Structures are given as C-alpha cells and as structure tokens.
Amino acid sequence: MIRPTLRPAALLRLAAVTACALALSGCISLLPKGEPSQLYTFGRTASAQPAAPATGAVGVFRATGTFQHEAAGDRLLTVTGAKVAYIAGARWAAPAAVLFDEAVMNAFDTGATRARLVSRGEAARSDYALRLDVRNFEARYDQGPRAPPLVVVRIRAVLTRDQNRGIVGEQIFDAEVRAGDNRVGAIVAAYDEALAQALGKVVSWTDGAAAPTAA
Numbered sequence: 001m002i003r004p005t006l007r008p009a010a011l012l013r014l015a016a017v018t019a020c021a022l023a024l025s026g027c028i029s030l031l032p033k034g035e036p037s038q039l040y041t042f043g044r045t046a047s048a049q050p051a052a053p054a055t056g057a058v059g060v061f062r063a064t065g066t067f068q069h070e071a072a073g074d075r076l077l078t079v080t081g082a083k084v085a086y087i088a089g090a091r092w093a094a095p096a097a098v099l100f101d102e103a104v105m106n107a108f109d110t111g112a113t114r115a116r117l118v119s120r121g122e123a124a125r126s127d128y129a130l131r132l133d134v135r136n137f138e139a140r141y142d143q144g145p146r147a148p149p150l151v152v153v154r155i156r157a158v159l160t161r162d163q164n165r166g167i168v169g170e171q172i173f174d175a176e177v178r179a180g181d182n183r184v185g186a187i188v189a190a191y192d193e194a195l196a197q198a199l200g201k202v203v204s205w206t207d208g209a210a211a212p213t214a215a
Contacts (some may be wrong), residue, residue, distance in 0.1 A: 078139045087139075108203055139152075154174040
C-alpha cells in the first residue's frame with residue numbers, strides 16, 4: 001500500500017502541534033507537587049483587659065526599631081544549639097516584623113491608660129518617642145529535637161523625650177514560654193503568649209514613665 005505523502009503545510013501543522021504538546025508537558029512538570037504551607041499569625045490576643053483611659057493622655061511616637069534578622073521574614077525560626085532552621089510547611093501570614101508592629105499597636109490600645117501610641121504620619125502631638133528593638137524572636141530546642149521548644153521573645157525598649165531626645169529610660173523586656181507540644185499549632189500559641197507577656201511589660205513601663213508635659 002502506498003502511503004500518502006504529507007504536504008509541506010501539513011508537516012508544519014504537525015510540527016506546531018508536537019511543539020505545543022512538548023511545551024505543555026514541560027509546564028506540567030514544573031508545577032509544585034508538595035503541600036502548600038500553612039499560614040499562622042500572632043499578636044491578636046489582647047495582653048490585658050482594656051483599661052479606662054486616664055485624664056491627660058500622653059502621645060508617644062513609635063520610632064523605627066530593628067527586628068532579629070533571621071526571624072524578620074515569614075518563616076518560623078528555630079534554634080538548636082548553634083544551629084538555626086525554619087519549620088517546614090509553616091509560615092507567618094505576613095513578615096514577622098509587620099505582625100509585630102500590629103501587635104504593638106494592639107497592646108497599647110488595650111493595655112495603656114495614659115500613653116497613646118502615635119504612628120508615623122499621624123496628625124497628633126507626641127511628647128515622647130519609643131523605640132523597640134526585637135533582639136530575640138525564636139523557638140529554642142533546648143531539650144532535644146523531639147521535645148517541645150522554648151519560645152523566647154526579647155525586646156529592648158528606649159523611651160526618649162520627643163523634643164530634645166533626652167533618654168527617659170532604657171530596659172530589656174523578655175518572656176519565655178514552653179510550647180505545650182512539639183507541634184506547629186502549640187509552638188505558634190507559645191509565640192503568641194510570650195509576645196503578649198513581653199509587650200504587656202513594655203506597655204506598663206511606658207505608661208508609668210510617660211508623664212504629661214506642660215503645654
């Protein structure tokens with residue numbers, strides 16, 4: 001049997017179809033096959049019951065601080081001795097440094113009776129400036145890789161007068177909370193509790209140190 005010879009136009013169409021099929025097969029092989037990362041957040045639990053604001057609120061400007069570099073992103077940092085790693089399959093819903101800023105605002109909104117936090121660009125008077133540097137924000141496996149880790153939050157706070165930048169006070173506030181289990185959910189809960197404790201101390205200290213100034 002004599003097979004019909006393909007014309008040049010047909011050969012071109014066949015080549016195009018073959019190329020498209022190869023391209024599609026290549027695209028399919030590039031799709032991720034692993035499970036998507038679970039997203040978590042922190043700092044939304046109030047550190048204290050909302051208190052009745054005192055008369056003569058004091059504006060405290062939130063100055064730009066620093067955040068532990070290894071933990072500032074959206075991955076959960078763990079420390080085992082001299083080694084650092086990130087928890088696989090889990091991420092913060094936003095960079096930790098961003099969630100921390102939101103947690104600070106929430107802590108002052110619910111816990112302060114005198115100090116009112118003033119954000120950059122806000123049209124409000126501020127008598128003081130508060131700088132917060134997060135030195136540690138990590139889960140430490142200090143009892144072995146299978147035991148529940150210890151979440152450590154350590155914050156350096158510096159309060160200055162907004163006019164002359166004179167230092168009113170400087171202090172380190174920290175909190176350590178052992179996770180209830182070596183599971184991501186329990187570790188995230190420990191992060192939330194440790195941060196609430198540390199920020200509660202920051203708010204109380206700022207509230208006591210910031211006094212109204214004469215107009």
